[in-house]
Amino acid sequence: MKIKKFTLMTLALLVSAVAFAQKVDVSLNKSRVLDLNDISAKVLVAATSKTDPTPVEQSNSLRNKAPRKAEVVTPPSDLDAEYFVVTGEYHYYTSSGWSPTQNVERTVKVYWDGDDVYIQGVDYYASDAYIKGTFTDNNTVVFPIGQYLGNVGADVYFGACDDDNNKIDATATFDEETNTFTFVDAVATLNTALTGMYAYGENVVVAPAGDDIDIPVEPPTDLVAEDWTYSGTDYWDATEVTKSVKVGFYGDEVYIQGLCDYFPEAWVKGMRDGNDVLFEQGQYYGTYRSRYNFYFRGVSGGYYSDVTFTLNSEENKLTSEDGVLLYCIDDGGTSTGLWGYEENVVISKIVEKAATPSNPTITNIRYATSGDIFEFNLPLVDTNNEGMVADKLAYQIYVEDEFGSPEIYTFTKDLYTKLEEDMTEIPATFTEEWDFYDGAFYFNSGTEELDKIGIKSIYHGGGETHESEITWYNIPHPILTTAPTGTITTNEFNATDGDGNSVTSNVKVCVDGDNLYISNIAGNNEWIKGTKTDTDTYTFAAGQDMGTYSSYRLFLLGSTAQTSAAVLGDVVVKVDNSAKVYKFQEGFAVNAGYIDKLYYLDYYMAGATISMEAVSGIDSVKATEESTANKGIFNLAGQRVNDNYKGIVIKNGKKVIVK
Numbered sequence: 333m334k335i336k337k338f339t340l341m342t343l344a345l346l347v348s349a350v351a352f353a354q355k356v357d358v359s360l361n362k363s364r365v366l367d368l369n370d371i372s373a374k375v376l377v378a379a380t381s382k383t384d385p386t387p388v389e390q391s392n393s394l395r396n397k398a399p400r401k402a403e404v405v406t407p408p409s410d411l412d413a414e415y416f417v418v419t420g421e422y423h424y425y426t427s428s429g430w431s432p433t434q435n436v437e438r439t440v441k442v443y444w445d446g447d448d449v450y451i452q453g454v455d456y457y458a459s460d461a462y463i464k465g466t467f468t469d470n471n472t473v474v475f476p477i478g479q480y481l482g483n484v485g486a487d488v489y490f491g492a493c494d495d496d497n498n499k500i501d502a503t504a505t506f507d508e509e510t511n512t513f514t515f516v517d518a519v520a521t522l523n524t525a526l527t528g529m530y531a532y533g534e535n536v537v538v539a540p541a542g543d544d545i546d547i548p549v550e551p552p553t554d555l556v557a558e559d560w561t562y563s564g565t566d567y568w569d570a571t572e573v574t575k576s577v578k579v580g581f582y583g584d585e586v587y588i589q590g591l592c593d594y595f596p597e598a599w600v601k602g603m604r605d606g607n608d609v610l611f612e613q614g615q616y617y618g619t620y621r622s623r624y625n626f627y628f629r630g631v632s633g634g635y636y637s638d639v640t641f642t643l644n645s646e647e648n649k650l651t652s653e654d655g656v657l658l659y660c661i662d663d664g665g666t667s668t669g670l671w672g673y674e675e676n677v678v679i680s681k682i683v684e685k686a687a688t689p690s691n692p693t694i695t696n697i698r699y700a701t702s703g704d705i706f707e708f709n710l711p712l713v714d715t716n717n718e719g720m721v722a723d724k725l726a727y728q729i730y731v732e733d734e735f736g737s738p739e740i741y742t743f744t745k746d747l748y749t750k751l752e753e754d755m756t757e758i759p760a761t762f763t764e765e766w767d768f769y770d771g772a773f774y775f776n777s778g779t780e781e782l783d784k785i786g787i788k789s790i791y792h793g794g795g796e797t798h799e800s801e802i803t804w805y806n807i808p809h810p811i812l813t814t815a816p817t818g819t820i821t822t823n824e825f826n827a828t829d830g831d832g833n834s835v836t837s838n839v840k841v842c843v844d845g846d847n848l849y850i851s852n853i854a855g856n857n858e859w860i861k862g863t864k865t866d867t868d869t870y871t872f873a874a875g876q877d878m879g880t881y882s883s884y885r886l887f888l889l890g891s892t893a894q895t896s897a898a899v900l901g902d903v904v905v906k907v908d909n910s911a912k913v914y915k916f917q918e919g920f921a922v923n924a925g926y927i928d929k930l931y932y933l934d935y936y937m938a939g940a941t942i943s944m945e946a947v948s949g950i951d952s953v954k955a956t957e958e959s960t961a962n963k964g965i966f967n968l969a970g971q972r973v974n975d976n977y978k979g980i981v982i983k984n985g986k987k988v989i990v991k
Contacts, residue, residue: 335797375503405462405479407443407450415547416442420519420536422456425529438532438619439545451513451538455521456531457484459619460597465504475502478526481767487524492517499526503766506539513538537873537932546625549599551587555580559682560648561712561719562591564656564674568896571695573674574712576722579650579681586643588679592617592626592658593672600628602641609641609650617658624660631655631673641679648681680719682804686794687714692727692787694805698925699885703774708787710760710771724793725760730786730802738786738802747776757790779807810887811876813861824947825853827916827940830894830932839942841914848914850942854878854886854922854933862905870914872903875927886933889923894935900928913941 407413419437422471423430423612440453447467451461458481465475465635477491477500492502494517504513514537521531541547551557557580564573577590586602586609595617602611613636617626630639632654641650657673690711698705710721710727729741743755750764767774779785785807789800823841828834842849846864850855858879878886890903904917916939921932 343958374384389989396677403480403483405450405464407462408445411443411445411450413441413443413550415545416440416451417541417545418451418453418536418538420515420533422531422533424456424531439541439547440502440538440707442538453483454488454515454519454533454536454538455488456533457521458482458488461490463490463502466500471506473504473506474502477501477522481521483647486530488530489524489526490520491520491526493520493529493532494518499529511540546627548595548616549601549620551580551599551601552582552585555582555587557587557589559719559721560588560650560679561682562677562679563711563713563717563719564677565905566631567655567657567673567675567709571693571709572711576682576707576712576719577678577679577873579679586641591628591874594618594620594626594658602639604643607643607645609643611639611641613638613659618662618965626671627659627661629657629659631657641677648683650679652677678717680713680717682719682721684721684724684793684800685714686796686968687718687720687791689713689720689725689789689791689800690715690717690798691803692789693803694785694787696926697779697807699810699887699927700925701880701885702778704779705772706775706785707772710789712760714791715852720791722761723759724791726790726792727760728757728788728790730788730804731782732784741770741785754948755904780809782807808875810885810927811873812877813849813859815859816844816849816861818842818849820849821946823942823945824943826942827936830935830937835936838947841942841946841951854881856880857887860888862903868907868909870905870907872905874900874902881924881933884924884933887923887927889921889930889932889951891919891921891928891930891932891935893919894930896930898930907944909944910942912944914944916940 354942359902411678416439418440422436424434425431434456436456438453438459439732440451441458442452443450443462449465449467450462452462454463455461461481463475463479463481465473467473470820475490475492477489477825479490481490490502491499492515494500495733499520499522500517502519503516503517506513515533518532518534519536520529520533522529526570557578560577560579562573562575562577565571566573575590575593577588579589580587581604584604586604587599588602588611589599590596591600592598598617600611600615602609611628611630613627613629615628617628619625628639630637630652636659637654639652639653639654639656641939643650654677655673655675656677658671660671665913690713692708692710694706694708696707698707706729708727712722712725714720729743730738731741731753732738740756743751743758745751745754748755748767750766758773763769763772767776774783783806784804786802786803790796801875820840820842822838825837825839826835837852839853840849840851840859848862848864848870849859850862851859856879858877860871860872860878865871872888874887874889878888880886888903890901892899903920906915906917908915916936918938920936920940921930922934923929924931924933
């Protein structure tokens with residue numbers, strides 16, 4: 333049958349409409365957006381129906397009943413894409429039930445192949461995944477249930493849910509005049525057994541895109557792209573960033589794929605003039621979380637700009653003096669800041685040869701309720717800052733034995749249940765979406781008895797094996813405080829949070845000898861202890877365990893500010909007898925997951941006080957701003973965010989996913 337199609341629309345790059353340069357607000361904190369497969373979320377929960385959302389865990393027994401092979405749908409390579417827009421009213425399941433309506437609008441690709449049609453982005457979570465449908469007549473398309481969508485923290489499958497909560501094939505009507513698909517039933521994100529839903533969407537329509545939408549760069553179909561290595565310096569953390577990208581030359585056109593971590597398949601296009609290659613700002617990567625539009629931009633002299641690379645043809649390198657960043661604006665056109673910003677960018681062609689890999693780093697250990705997570709950086713460049721083949725790079729982990737000698741750590745099948753065999757050498761690209769991730773892994777044997785952990789890079793390139801030095805990291809251990817034995821009173825805590833809001837709550841206080849004990853600052857009953865260092869001063873050591881919040885362990889951390897440039901350390905509290913208060917001399921954080929890195933759940937400015945006299949008749953928070961435990965939305969870093977934040981958040985003490 334003949335299906336009416338729209339022709340492929342001409343690529344249009346987003347160009348700023350303003351006639352003046354936009355100043356970059358480099359004072360902004362670095363934005364952190366966490367994907368669904370963030371390593372802190374090991375298990376997702378599915379609901380059996382829309383009306384009766386009884387939780388069902390994705391257990392191995394359900395997984396074994398899956399009647400299909402987990403292969404994503406892929407359109408045939410010889411088809412041309414057309415751009416459509418998916419709209420719908422979606423809901424996702426949380427521990428509190430179904431979310432309010434999330435209005436989705438995203439630009440997607442559609443491929444036509446005779447009676448078959450491939451549509452991208454109908455699923456709420458797997459926005460890049462395709463589903464395949466077949467026309468049964470000119471106006472009806474059936475999309476079979478059970479099509480694998482990928483892993484978004486759990487394996488998910490496509491289907492539909494009718495009014496009786498039956499999980500069925502999805503059917504869409506097709507309007508030949510407008511080229512529009514309208515789904516009859518709610519489309520559903522299903523668990524492995526096809527019995528429970530993670531999300532569903534009603535009134536889902538897939539219609540041709542208009543002329544005013546942003547279209548990603550489409551390289552020529554016969555473009556030959558090769559592996560290059562991207563390296564740069566993170567603006568905020570001053571750490572080295574390396575990753576693999578694809579670079580292709582097509583006449584005077586230069587294409588780069590992989591600059592945007594959130595859209596690794598997206599391309600940007602530059603035009604070559606001699607040795608200069610100009611990449612215009614405003615090139616569109618895609619829409620993230622159904623709301624955030626990501627664009628390519630540069631920074632030059634403190635202003636948003638195009639990015640010019642200098643091509644060294646002999647060394648096969650592209651270098652730039654401009655900053656390269658991801659720039660995100662929401663659907664309303666409002667800037668949300670810089671999402672990834674690197675300087676000193678060098679992109680070099682990878683030529684496999686024998687080479688010594690650069691030393692890796694362990695950046696932090698994150699303490700979560702699901703286990704200790706080590707975060708590391710494995711540079712994809714050698715000691716000469718030249719690119720290496722990622723598939724030939726691996727790492728080994730070391731611990732010190734009882735005599736202080738380095739000992740290779742073995743990841744065993746017993747502790748790492750997704751492994752098929754014990755491993756001592758982990759490929760750089762290896763992940764099983766459970767314990768091993770890009771730049772992180774769970775240390776399932778625990779760190780209580782360890783003082784140091786080391787990491788070494790191993791490169792098997794050019795027929796030879798070369799190793800880096802071992803980089804060691806001193807493990808910061810949580811400080812556990814037992815409950816005091818003296819008289820415990822209820823006292824009033826007054827502070828100003830990082831947003832300038834007044835916070836008043838009641839905490840427990842105990843003076844026991846030279847020690848001052850306080851509990852409930854973090855909204856739970858864990859104690860922290862300060863030791864008297866002179867007649868009117870108590871020092872609270874950083875790293876004291878303050879209990880848990882959602883999936884994170886909380887720690888006390890002194891901090892002079894809320895930025896990455898803050899000085900971190902202990903917390904000093906002075907006794908002010910005239911005002912009858914204990915006064916905090918510097919700002920401090922209820923820190924989420926980290927002991928030696930600021931990633932706060934709540935931040936209080938210097939000058940917070942606790943009354944020295946007990947209060948009565950106060951059993952809960954009384955304030956212009958309620959306590960963290962009862963109010964506010966936080967990301968998994970523990971930072972307070974507003975209602976526009978998208979991703980995994982903590983709300984009312986529970987983890988939810990906001991799209």
